[in-house]
Amino acid sequence: MASKQQTAQLTVQALQRACGLALVYAVLILVLPVSQATIQTYYLSPLEYRAILFIVSLPSIVAWIAAFIGYAKLREYVSLVRKTPEGTHLDKLATGCAWLAWSLPATTILSLLLNAIANQHPAFYSTSIISVNYLGLLLPLVAFSIIGVASRGLVNLAKLRLSRASIRVIMLFFLAAGILYCYLIFQRFDMTSLSSTQNPYFLPIWLMVLSVIVPYLYVWFIGLLAAYEITLFSQQTDGVLYRQALRLLVLGLVVIIISSIVLQYINGIQPRVGRLMFGYHLVLVSIFRLIGGSGFIALAIGANRLKKIEEI
């Protein structure tokens, strides 16, 4: 079993990493070349552009600091219960949350770097958009797959059965959202040519379906199912005080999963343009990033309460 000092060190290290990444991001905003298109569109000076870019990035920075604290707190708790029957699954849950937490700065920083290169070398623009789109898919795909395995393990451990009615509701919601997503995506394609890359995603439609739409639908289904399974587990667990703490942790996790799905959805139907643009998309993304951040805070508080039960 890990000592108190060792477990507390996990949060300190995670906080140091998050702040370090935020610093790297701030420095990149200051040193990377500005987007001439944005400057001309909004009549900004380079300094104003950099200041505004930093301000609109603040929700993302706040969210990823909260995310690092959240996954570190969960890791601290897991380090105390790793050898228990539920410990293995909680360990996987913490790993999935860590992937989600790291996906926030990784996508944001890489996007900033690639966009800056594309601003200087327009031939690189499509590569930049494609790379950021795939990274935005790949990291949640790994995270949600791990979280899905963990939630299934917890449900199996507690010998719980999923209710048919709940599964039907999830399926209905998933199908409605999935079909709407496909409809909105296909509207941006020239349907007369399957191999054309003249679209905001710079991919032919067949490749878009196979390598983006299908994996996203898989990620969302796994995410929704995991959210349901861990909620079910938290409702059926014994112990009034234990359940109160676990419910807070699970509430945080559900908020994280839902906000992550919504962000992936928004970024899918409103394709990335590789530069700063003001509009409802920016507002929605900022709001859901903050909601995701609040989910990580709830996760951290829940994990801290559970940890206290194991330490006191």
Place this chain on the structure above:
Amino acid sequence: MAASSKSSIYDQVVKVTHVYLGPAADRFIARQVENHLHKSPDELSQADLLSLIDWIKVVVSLLTEDNDLIEEYTNELQKLAGKRTKLKRS
């Protein structure tokens, strides 16, 4: 006989605690016995029960501010202490 009686006290305390701390109950009680009574869990005896309840009351009040819940939990443990005393006398 004595050994089974001792383990039974521990098991009953864990059983009551399970209602409040769920899967963490066994670990929680084992820790209280080791840290505050300086005994291993299987050495827990009838004589230790009231002292253990006092410690549990203090510790659980650090986990929750719900005094009614703490009262309910310690009352359940007190009942256990009373029941076991009666059993011993009879």
